[in-house]
Amino acid sequence: MTSTILNQPQKMQMGFSQPVSGLPPSLQYLAGLDQIIIKQRLEALEVLTGFETRNRYEVLNNQGQQIFFVQEESSLCERCFFPFNRGMTLHVTDNNSQEVIQYRREFKCCTGCCWCADGCCSMQFTVESPIGRPLGYVKTGDSKCKAHMKVYDSNNQHMFTLWGPCCPFQCVCGCTDDIEFPITDPSLQTRVGNIAKQWRGCCVETFTKADQFCLSFPADMTVECKVLLLGAVFLTEFYIFEQQKKNNNNGGGIY
Template sequence: MQMRVPMGGLPPSVQSLASLDQVSIKQKVEMLEVLTGFETRNRYAVLNKDMQQIFFVQEESSTCERCFCPQLRGFQLHMTDNNSQEIIRMSRDFKCCIGCCWCAGGCCQMVLNVEAPVGRLVGRIKTSNSKCSPHMQVFDAADNHLYTLWAPCCPCQCPICCEDDINVPITDPSLTQRVGNIAKVWRGCCREAFTDADSYRLTFPADMSLDSKVLCIGAAFMVEYLNESQEEN
């Protein structure tokens, strides 16, 4: 159910983000995917610091794209509140190339559009060129560069690589001030080995604007889908 609100403002349920300085994003484990390897539509719970669910996210995407080119697939992520009202929509178009570090800002650039409510563009998260590590930039609706994210060269987690959280700092465009962090949470050896259902912890200043917090959540999902692509390669 799409929520009807004035186009100039965010949905009332999004106002709950105003006092928060941390949210967690937990992907639901899909048993069909675990047992068969068939790529299903992702689902996520967005939780507050007390691990109470405040939002639910479900992917809408083509079965064909998920099965035959999961790394390149286009999708829409529908974020609903606990009353099943859609409050935020994130969308990415299909690309014929994955956007490696060398061409992630060119023809292979991935762009995630963030709307809140649906029809009101809050901003975009775009991949950008780099030498080895994933590089993303966050822009507002007027295409002003707000934040930059640099992920580690190897964002995968496994018992051999690492047994710790992987951090993706959120900085200002000059890279001099850290304004937040996206941490891919280590889930333990068994979960890392048998399922790709990841968990993330996103931190930001409590006094950050609501639009910026929504964009940071969008950036966390961009990190999630880029990590998913690399884990499947």
Template sequence: MGYAQPGQMQWMPHQQPIPGCPPGLEYLTQIDQLLVHQHLELFEILTNYETNNRYQVKNSLGQQIYFAHEESNFCVRQCCGGKRGFMMHITDNSNQEVLRLNREFKCCGGCCWCANCDCVAADISVEAPAGNVIGYVRQSQSWWYPNYDILNVAKEKVLKIKGPFWFCQNVCCTDDIDFNVMSPDLSTEMGKLSKQWGGIIKEHYTNADNFAISFPMDLTVEMKACLLGAVFLVDFMYFEKPKSKNNR
């Protein structure tokens, strides 16, 4: 899988195996926040051809925990944009795959009004290790707000993510865009997923986004991993927009 180069970054100290915890997810037992930074892709900036996305996943101290890279077809990336299906490989500091995310392409997918239908709802399955599903992120029906359900392996609702009614980021609007992590009945805020302002140049000329996500320390590692998966689904659905060559 080897894209990561551990010698060029500071990694979070290795964690000892924990009984019952999927291998490689021990890191998640020690944290209540993740930072996800997308790589700048020079070829994409120069040509406007969509490349496979790559990300660094860090803790609040800036220590890298995981490296994530997309696997998808070249033609699908150019033709389907943020709706595309993909496989996201998430590896640790020894380049061992500890998480795998799968998103299926759905021709009519993404419409929040019709997200009660499986053929329309955008979703991601979360596997740890690869081939062993531990949960799901699924778009839920709403009239305007971006809504997602975080489901366990039995497809029972554990958390919800509720996005803002309207959002933008530009030279006049530089606030972070917050998606609230809620209890299943929406009565209690449990955390937050935020698309961070990356600066005028980065926001205008690239698709390289920064996210932060917070959650309870005692949340299960499976649900923390699903919330990480939600970051990628939100990124592709709302922020994977082609930058016009006319803006360069």
């Protein structure tokens, strides 16, 4: 069972004399981390019926302790009839049930086409922290076959780039290695972090959509950048693996 860090803001003040400017105090905990785990919760209704439910995630430190909780808010109609195009808000709360981050994307008729993923078919998350204050954006980019994503700050300045592999698949027939998404600077010359989609076991991977990711970054990276890269994890989840699980009979949706 996942343990939870209680009284989160008080504990996070240890070792950090000043809170991060303009951000909710509980996000200061990220300043001391170089890795977090994002684990999707199993939804019994979805496992039994295939009905698209609202996604929920736990954000954990490397000791398996919960530091944040994420819950999707979306339309029932859009989840049923437009599961990949649906608009949504991901509410990120700390262990005191205070909302500290929002990741929002609007409904779009067209998403996921790799050839125009930076144009009319772009999938984008807007990042706010605190709520109502834009912190930046995470968007898909054009490519021929690989998943391509870009991270921008609130001034629309390109900060990070992610390129996925050509075949981001895992299966019980031996392809159980982590799927890596290196995070680089815009020039692609310097690697600054990594997103890895982790294997959770044959039963979980075969019969559910409960994915697990490991996000790594330098411990001295700014908290604002870490928050934006957490948004890149969710873009990776919805852009690739949500579609892949639903479309595994035709090769995985966007590829």
